[in-house]
Amino acid sequence: MDIKKKINNLVEKLKKWEYEYYALESPTVSDSEYDLSLKELVELEEKNPEFRNIDSPTLRVGGFISEKFEKVKHKIPMLSLSNAFSKEDIIKFDNDIRKELSENISFSYSLEPKIDGLSISLIYEDGFLKKALTRGDGIEGEDVTENVKTIKYIPLSIPFKDEIEIRGEIFFDKKSMEKVNSISEKKFVNARNAAAGTIRNLDSSIVAKRNLNAIMYNIPESIENNLFKQSDVLKWLKHNFFNVSKYNKVCENVDQLINEIKWFQENRETIPFDIDGIVIKINEISLYDDIGYTSKFPKWATAYKFPPKIVSSKLIDIKTSVGRTGRINYIAQIEKVKIDGVAIQNATLHNFEYIQEKDIRINDYVELYRAGEVIPKIIGPIISRRTNECKKFICPKTCPSCNSILEKIENEVDLYCNNKKCERKIIESISHFVSRNAMDVDGLSIKIIEKLYDKNIISSFIDLYKLENKKEEIISSNLLIKEKSFNNLISQINKSKGNSLERLIFGLGIKHVGEVASKAIAKKYLSLTNLKNITIESLLEISDLGDKMANAIFNYFNDCDNDELINSLINMKIANEYFSKWSSSQISNENEIYRNKKMVITGSFSTSRNEIKPLLEEMYGAKISSKVGPSVDFLLIGNNPTTKKIEEAKKYNIKIIDKEFWK
Ligand code: IVH
Numbered sequence: 001m002d003i004k005k006k007i008n009n010l011v012e013k014l015k016k017w018e019y020e021y022y023a024l025e026s027p028t029v030s031d032s033e034y035d036l037s038l039k040e041l042v043e044l045e046e047k048n049p050e051f052r053n054i055d056s057p058t059l060r061v062g063g064f065i066s067e068k069f070e071k072v073k074h075k076i077p078m079l080s081l082s083n084a085f086s087k088e089d090i091i092k093f094d095n096d097i098r099k100e101l102s103e104n105i106s107f108s109y110s111l112e113p114k115i116d117g118l119s120i121s122l123i124y125e126d127g128f129l130k131k132a133l134t135r136g137d138g139i140e141g142e143d144v145t146e147n148v149k150t151i152k153y154i155p156l157s158i159p160f161k162d163e164i165e166i167r168g169e170i171f172f173d174k175k176s177m178e179k180v181n182s183i184s185e186k187k188f189v190n191a192r193n194a195a196a197g198t199i200r201n202l203d204s205s206i207v208a209k210r211n212l213n214a215i216m217y218n219i220p221e222s223i224e225n226n227l228f229k230q231s232d233v234l235k236w237l238k239h240n241f242f243n244v245s246k247y248n249k250v251c252e253n254v255d256q257l258i259n260e261i262k263w264f265q266e267n268r269e270t271i272p273f274d275i276d277g278i279v280i281k282i283n284e285i286s287l288y289d290d291i292g293y294t295s296k297f298p299k300w301a302t303a304y305k306f307p308p309k310i311v312s313s314k315l316i317d318i319k320t321s322v323g324r325t326g327r328i329n330y331i332a333q334i335e336k337v338k339i340d341g342v343a344i345q346n347a348t349l350h351n352f353e354y355i356q357e358k359d360i361r362i363n364d365y366v367e368l369y370r371a372g373e374v375i376p377k378i379i380g381p382i383i384s385r386r387t388n389e390c391k392k393f394i395c396p397k398t399c400p401s402c403n404s405i406l407e408k409i410e411n412e413v414d415l416y417c418n419n420k421k422c423e424r425k426i427i428e429s430i431s432h433f434v435s436r437n438a439m440d441v442d443g444l445s446i447k448i449i450e451k452l453y454d455k456n457i458i459s460s461f462i463d464l465y466k467l468e469n470k471k472e473e474i475i476s477s478n479l480l481i482k483e484k485s486f487n488n489l490i491s492q493i494n495k496s497k498g499n500s501l502e503r504l505i506f507g508l509g510i511k512h513v514g515e516v517a518s519k520a521i522a523k524k525y526l527s528l529t530n531l532k533n534i535t536i537e538s539l540l541e542i543s544d545l546g547d548k549m550a551n552a553i554f555n556y557f558n559d560c561d562n563d564e565l566i567n568s569l570i571n572m573k574i575a576n577e578y579f580s581k582w583s584s585s586q587i588s589n590e591n592e593i594y595r596n597k598k599m600v601i602t603g604s605f606s607t608s609r610n611e612i613k614p615l616l617e618e619m620y621g622a623k624i625s626s627k628v629g630p631s632v633d634f635l636l637i638g639n640n641p642t643t644k645k646i647e648e649a650k651k652y653n654i655k656i657i658d659k660e661f662w663k
Contacts, residue, residue: 067488071140079298090261100627108284123165150205289602311367355393443492467489508556
């Protein structure tokens with residue numbers, strides 16, 4: 001037989017076996033028979049690379065080394081889900097939907113386990129897997145295609161030949177998770193972290209070895225592909241070789257829904273993968289547009305979250321640490337205990353008052369829970385198990401990093417280290433400055449920041465912008481930064497100069513100032529130079545900005561110790577673009593007609609909804625609403641608008657504007 005034919009036969013055979021094993025869960029051959037044929041194919045392809053198929057199962061072995069993961073914009077934003085925590089929340093969810101729809105429209109629910117992993121978007125073209133993107137911030141994800149190709153639960157080719165996007169979850173099932181933690185050097189705190197860490201590994205052969213799983217559950221353009229029900233989407237996925245959860249159910253009404261959820265809650269342990277709740281979706285996709293969206297979530301789906309599991313363990317000690325604002329954190333060290341298969345040794349205790357109020361003592365047995373987030377929380381002591389060995393925790397007087405006397409601020413429960421030179425505070429503040437939601441400098445871990453700080457290469461975040469001149473020193477001083485990653489780092493740092501002012505303000509780490517406040521401040525003041533001349537009165541004009549925050553912002557910009565830092569940021573033109581983007585000259589009188597007017601959007605646009613909405617709100621001052629009603633002023637229509645919305649707009653005499661508006 002000629003080599004090409006032999007290779008093709010092996011590929012077809014292996015693909016069939018993978019489908020039987022991973023999608024149908026009914027293998028027809030033993031693992032060793034699969035491995036043997038795969039090995040034969042690897043060898044044949046090595047000798048005859050010209051005959052290698054683009055969907056060859058040898059891709060499952062990995063071997064591709066990425067330099068970094070390219071950021072790619074999602075064609076349709078990847079939204080997340082609202083949460084429901086009780087039976088009442090589920091009933092409300094059902095009632096709210098009925099209110100959005102005309103009377104007598106009947107619908108059913110698709111119920112799916114909420115897999116605790118990370119979402120992935122797969123693009124198939126001509127039947128082949130072309131791209132795999134992580135969710136990222138929902139708008140832009142990372143291209144992890146080579147790593148995803150090693151996941152055997154994801155088909156490399158499918159029968160459907162048009163372009164299509166498929167979404168689902170990548171995760172470790174319970175068995176593989178145990179294996180990963182028993183063999184890999186690094187111990188992961190939970191299955192989701194392990195999956196997220198693995199999918200971003202630069203070496204795809206490591207990904208291949210870890211045996212990630214994948215379940216698919218969504219086709220964003222299902223209507224365009226003539227799939228009008230979620231249950232049809234799931235059938236289509238199965239038919240096209242994808243792994244689909246066998247726990248999915250269709251429910252006709254809320255009572256059935258609640259009964260099914262109860263079943264899941266009671267039988268959670270028997271499911272071979274971790275689930276942290278149940279996703280409830282309206283089964284009729286054709287109703288989605290009428291039910292609508294909020295800025296973050298679809299209103300036609302919600303995630304019911306299981307109540308957290310409570311376990312008990314012994315509190316061995318309480319350690320303190322200092323954060324970027326100088327706030328003292330209290331970390332409980334407990335005897336190792338497992339929650340959902342994850343070994344826990346640390347838990348948070350909030351603040352000193354919490355420890356006092358709950359009378360939590362060292363050596364106490366305590367109850368704790370983990371609700372999604374990585375660090376579990378201590379609920380309180382089990383008084384019946386208290387012994388003479390239990391001793392009260394003494395409030396710390398000095399900073400665990402710099403030893404300076406801690407201070408309590410009036411009306412605040414926390415203790416603070418106010419030493420501006422406290423090393424830990426500086427390191428934490430630099431780490432915050434470069435974090436994803438602030439200046440987003442990829443590749444600058446806290447470990448590297450610590451090293452650069454220890455070697456006196458940086459002493460504040462402004463020094464990052466001078467790092468380029470210290471290349472020799474950094475590479476030669478054994479800081480674990482090789483030339484290539486140094487160059488990448490510099491290009492990331494330079495890129496961050498063009499960030500928005502709101503990111504910069506958030507990155508400064510001003511006490512009490514989070515992302516929402518940073519955005520409001522940026523919008524009002526437009527530049528750092530303007531911020532240097534602020535007054536408390538003008539700050540208080542910002543709605544939702546209270547005294548505490550206004551004072552903190554005012555103090556930050558009037559503290560002469562910050563002068564040099566702010567002037568340097570201004571001189572280096574960091575986040576300067578924002579000024580020109582939002583400056584008043586851009587907002588012409590013509591667009592003023594939308595200011596404070598209520599607007600509803602329907603249909604799709606070349607720019608994503610998530611971008612259009614803030615633009616309308618911030619540039620044009622419009623108020624976006626999801627439902628057409630008598631108080632609405634404008635209906636903005638894009639491609640394929642909902643006819644119901646247009647009819648209603650006509651009924652209420654609402655002015656209709658079309659997408660030409662953007663030109
Ligand atoms: S649907 C707009 N279905 O949960 C629809 N999500 O909190 C978005 N997830 O980001 C997702 N299992 O990563 C959906 N059967 C399922 C899911 C699921 C797990 C994750 C997903 C999503 C998050 C939302």
